[in-house]
Amino acid sequence: MVDLKSQYEKIKGEIDTAIHEVIDSTAFINGPAVQQFQKDLELYLGVKHVIPCGNGTDALQVSMMALGLKPGDEVITTSFTFIATAEVIALLGLTPIVVDVDPDTFNIDPAAIERAITPKTKAIVPVHLFGQCSDMDAIMALAKKHNLYVIEDACQAIGADYIFKDGSKKKAGTIAHMGCTSFFQSKNLGCYGDGGAIFTNDDELAKQLRVVVNHGMTVRYYHDYVGVNSRLDSIQAAILKVKLPHLDAYCAARSYAAAYYSKAFANNPKIKTPVHFKNSTHVFHQYTLVLDGVDRAGLIEYLGSKGIPAMIYYPVPLHMQKAYLDPRYKEGDFPATEHLCKHVVSLPMHTELDEEQLALITSSVLEYVNR
Numbered sequence: 001m002v003d004l005k006s007q008y009e010k011i012k013g014e015i016d017t018a019i020h021e022v023i024d025s026t027a028f029i030n031g032p033a034v035q036q037f038q039k040d041l042e043l044y045l046g047v048k049h050v051i052p053c054g055n056g057t058d059a060l061q062v063s064m065m066a067l068g069l070k071p072g073d074e075v076i077t078t079s080f081t082f083i084a085t086a087e088v089i090a091l092l093g094l095t096p097i098v099v100d101v102d103p104d105t106f107n108i109d110p111a112a113i114e115r116a117i118t119p120k121t122k123a124i125v126p127v128h129l130f131g132q133c134s135d136m137d138a139i140m141a142l143a144k145k146h147n148l149y150v151i152e153d154a155c156q157a158i159g160a161d162y163i164f165k166d167g168s169k170k171k172a173g174t175i176a177h178m179g180c181t182s183f184f185q186s187k188n189l190g191c192y193g194d195g196g197a198i199f200t201n202d203d204e205l206a207k208q209l210r211v212v213v214n215h216g217m218t219v220r221y222y223h224d225y226v227g228v229n230s231r232l233d234s235i236q237a238a239i240l241k242v243k244l245p246h247l248d249a250y251c252a253a254r255s256y257a258a259a260y261y262s263k264a265f266a267n268n269p270k271i272k273t274p275v276h277f278k279n280s281t282h283v284f285h286q287y288t289l290v291l292d293g294v295d296r297a298g299l300i301e302y303l304g305s306k307g308i309p310a311m312i313y314y315p316v317p318l319h320m321q322k323a324y325l326d327p328r329y330k331e332g333d334f335p336a337t338e339h340l341c342k343h344v345v346s347l348p349m350h351t352e353l354d355e356e357q358l359a360l361i362t363s364s365v366l367e368y369v370n371r
């Protein structure tokens, strides 16, 4: 699904030098590379504060901890996402309230959010799934009206632009009170291990986030809060510092591959190609089709026989996951999500796809679908 080796080979010199600099300095934790990358990312995103942390899941957890949410508080999120989003809500004793998605963009449906708001609701966590932003105009308006916090899960959308109704732009993850990202290796900006970050323009929240990621420590060995230990290590920061200037080119390479796919599948009645949400650019963390009248398992097997990987993101809606079963939900409650879980398939998507590979992948998909 990804080709990290070819991507590395193109920047090998810079990466190897950066890694060796950290090793030579022995500043493995909180070394200068961490602050440098943090500054570079703040500049790139146009956000006041980037708080690096251990991974994207921690970023989500820490952002909820920084808000001081209490057990029983309700957090509204999407039923069609990677589990991390709901996992941290549950871990903190908060109540995950799931709502359906827009069947075209796969992102959380603002009208469904509004219907789910109760006096216990404290926050909304939209996920910018597969690389394009949720409807942040609508979500921020709801948050304002009901006095709620919004935490963007931008783990799949770093580099995407949100275009507001008035034409102004902001980077994914910098629109709400806080935004979270992951530097997991296969993400659009991936490191060579684990990494993550939280973004905010709020000085007070930034201060609290830095306390929470560092054992709840305000003054050394004085712990005013229950915190966690969540750090981006210096080697990962050094790698990310090298890769960040390439991020826009990486996103462009993904968009090129996506356009190739979409052109090849255009007008095929059995294949629905990704629908662009008008208020966001798309950085194609995943390229995901919705099939109609195609044996999905058969297609994946057929592609596999030709050495082409294909994956299902995600096969099970949040409310049907065993660990998250809740009497308030049953099968059929979220028709858009449930339909997607049964009919989506994601094709290889990364920065190194060439014409030859794209031609093989598209012709193989069409061979199976049209037979």
Ligand SMILES: *Cc1c(COP(=O)(O)O)cnc(C)c1O
Residues within 6 Å of the ligand: 055, 056, 057, 058, 081, 082, 084, 085, 127, 153, 155, 156, 181, 182, 183, 184, 194, 195, 196
């Ligand atoms: C990857 C991902 C996460 C978690 O990131 P990790 O760094 O793997 O912990 C959370 N949410 C979404 C939507 C993701 O894609």
